[in-house]
Amino acid sequence: MAILALWAGTTGTLSSWTANNNKLPAPISVDITREQIWDADAGRNASGTMIATYVASKRTYNIKWGVLDGTDFSKITTLLTTGFFDFGEGTPTAKPSSVATYYRSEISYSVIIAGSSQYYKDVSVSVIQK
Numbered sequence: 001m002a003i004l005a006l007w008a009g010t011t012g013t014l015s016s017w018t019a020n021n022n023k024l025p026a027p028i029s030v031d032i033t034r035e036q037i038w039d040a041d042a043g044r045n046a047s048g049t050m051i052a053t054y055v056a057s058k059r060t061y062n063i064k065w066g067v068l069d070g071t072d073f074s075k076i077t078t079l080l081t082t083g084f085f086d087f088g089e090g091t092p093t094a095k096p097s098s099v100a101t102y103y104r105s106e107i108s109y110s111v112i113i114a115g116s117s118q119y120y121k122d123v124s125v126s127v128i129q130k
Contacts, residue, residue, distance in 0.1 A: 004030065005092045006063065007099070008079040008127075014086060017095045024063075024079060025072040026092075031062040058129040059100075061087075065123040067112070073120040080104045080125060087127055101130040 009022045035058050042052030065076070079085070084103050088096030105126040112119040 003092055005090050006030070006061070006087070007090050007095050008085055008087045008102075010081075011084060011086050011101055014095070014099055019093060019095070022079065022095065023090070023092070025065060025068060025075060027063045028066045029064045033060045033062070034058075035060065060129065061127040063125055063127060066121070068120045068123055070118060070120075073109070073123065076123065076125070077107060080107070080127065084130060102127050103130060104128065 006024045006027065007017060007022050008024060009017055037055040037058055039053040039055055042050070045051050065072075068076075080087075082104075084101050086099040087102040088099035090096040105128070107123065107125045109123040110121040112121050
């Protein structure tokens with residue numbers, strides 16, 4: 001069984017992705033939601049029957065990391081940019097065979113200062129399919 005690894009990068013550049021440059025640090029948890037998208041006229045009629053046209057299914061990844069050093073935290077903020085980016089599931093050694101376009105929520109975290117070092121605790125973000 002392959003282990004899930006999450007990969008991200010600039011849109012349209014999957015062919016040049018590498019494990020060193022595009023694989024996100026290993027998370028402690030990933031919750032995936034598959035949301036059904038219905039047309040704008042979706043609703044219920046007078047007898048209570050839903051009237052709608054199914055449009056698409058979109059995914060949201062709620063990702064959490066434990067304690068990260070500055071290098072791993074920087075990688076997350078660099079790969080999960082503001083705006084749109086490509087995102088997909090691969091393995092630790094193999095990039096995704098296909099990706100989709102996503103955007104992200106705000107990245108939340110706590111800062112830990114230990115001596116002269118800074119760490120980032122409970123880092124979390126939602127990655128949402130466009």
